Amino acid sequence: MPKTQQQLNLEKLTYIPAGSVVDVEIITATESKRVKIEFIGLLNEQYIILNYPPVKRLPNAGDFIKEGVMVIVRAVLESGGGQVIAFRQQIKAVASHPCRLIFLHFPQQVQLFSLRSEARIPTLFPAKLVIDEQVYEGVIKDISLAGVQFEINSEADLSHLKAQACQVVLSKREFTGKVCRVRKRESGYQFGVQLNTSENEMNVFMKEHLIDLSVLEITS
Numbered sequence: 001m002p003k004t005q006q007q008l009n010l011e012k013l014t015y016i017p018a019g020s021v022v023d024v025e026i027i028t029a030t031e032s033k034r035v036k037i038e039f040i041g042l043l044n045e046q047y048i049i050l051n052y053p054p055v056k057r058l059p060n061a062g063d064f065i066k067e068g069v070m071v072i073v074r075a076v077l078e079s080g081g082g083q084v085i086a087f088r089q090q091i092k093a094v095a096s097h098p099c100r101l102i103f104l105h106f107p108q109q110v111q112l113f114s115l116r117s118e119a120r121i122p123t124l125f126p127a128k129l130v131i132d133e134q135v136y137e138g139v140i141k142d143i144s145l146a147g148v149q150f151e152i153n154s155e156a157d158l159s160h161l162k163a164q165a166c167q168v169v170l171s172k173r174e175f176t177g178k179v180c181r182v183r184k185r186e187s188g189y190q191f192g193v194q195l196n197t198s199e200n201e202m203n204v205f206m207k208e209h210l211i212d213l214s215v216l217e218i219t220s
Contacts, residue, residue: 005108005109006045006106008110009087009106009107009108009109009110010042010045012085012110012112013042013048013085013087013107013110014042015077015083015085015112016039016075016077016085017039018039018040018041019038019039019040020038020039020075021036021037021038021039022036022037022038022039022050022073022074022075023035023036023073023074023075024036024037024050024071024072024073024074025071025072025073025074026064026065026069026070026071027069027070027071027072028064028069033058033064035053035057035058035061036053036057037050037051037052037053037057037102038050038051039051039075040101043103045106046105046106047092047103047104047105047106048073048089048103048104048105048106048107049101049102049103049104050073050101050102050104051100051101051102052065052094052099052100052101052102053065065091065094065102066091066094067091067092067093067094068090068091069090069091070088070089070090070091071088071089071090071091071104072086072087072088073085073086073087073088073089073104074086083112083113084112084113085110085111085112085113086110086111086113087107087109087110087111088107088109089104089105089106089107089108090104090105091103091104092104092105120142120143120144120149121142121143121144121206122141122142123140123141123142123143123209124139124140124141125139125140125143125170125171125209126138126139126140127139127140127148127150127168127169127170127171128168128169128170129150129152129166129167129168129169129191129193130166130167130168130169131161131164131165131166131167131179132164136152136154136158137152138150138151138152138153138188139151139152140168140170141190143202143206144202145199145202145203146194146195146202147177147180147192147193147194147195148168148170148193148195149190149191149192149193150168150190150191150192150193151185151188151189151190151191152188152189152191153187153188154188154189155188158182158189159182159184159189161179161182161191162179162180162181162182163178163179163180164178164179165177165178166178166179166193168193168195170205171205171208171209173205175195175196175197176195176196176197177193177194177195177196177197178193178194178196179191179192179193180192180193180194
């Protein structure tokens with residue numbers, strides 16, 4: 001019997017060792033705060049428990065950490081070759097006795113990424129590649145601050161598209177770029193696309209999809 005989404009989420013979350021440090025981004029209406037917090041563990045597949053940050057890490061923490069506030073949690077798995085777990089969820093409650101703890105609702109979706117040394121992140125984002133008004137539907141297989149790797153299934157010869165200007169339509173956003181590499185695969189083609197966009201724009205897009213390269217700072 002296939003595993004349910006909740007079972008898959010739980011399986012991923014059990015990779016985070018109790019007592020390890022996770023990166024928590026606290027999202028408010030006007031700003032966001034980043035703080036490193038100790039991961040305590042899971043409770044009855046219903047809640048995730050985090051330690052409350054000390055004052056030196058987050059002054060005036062009570063102004064940000066409260067019931068209903070949305071947070072993004074990211075954790076680097078030291079035993080997983082640089083894999084990163086990320087999920088988004090609201091704070092359920094903040095306990096004060098016998099010690100201060102943060103309870104999060106169990107997340108509906110948990111993402112697991114494998115980070116490589118060149119900071120490319122494997123993905124499976126459906127996308128479109130537009131070249132001279134011709135639309136090719138495929139999948140973004142990895143993404144970095146500079147570009148994407150785009151794969152499509154096609155029996156036609158597409159090798160002539162190398163060096164062509166293009167647009168990548170991804171999650172209702174359109175990025176302009178250039179096809180720098182075309183590689184024939186067994187079931188189609190793989191395009192290396194350099195995007196004409198700033199690192200700041202790519203960082204914004206990645207954060208919207210729970211991808212954040214600065215999470216690597218956790219291990220430093």
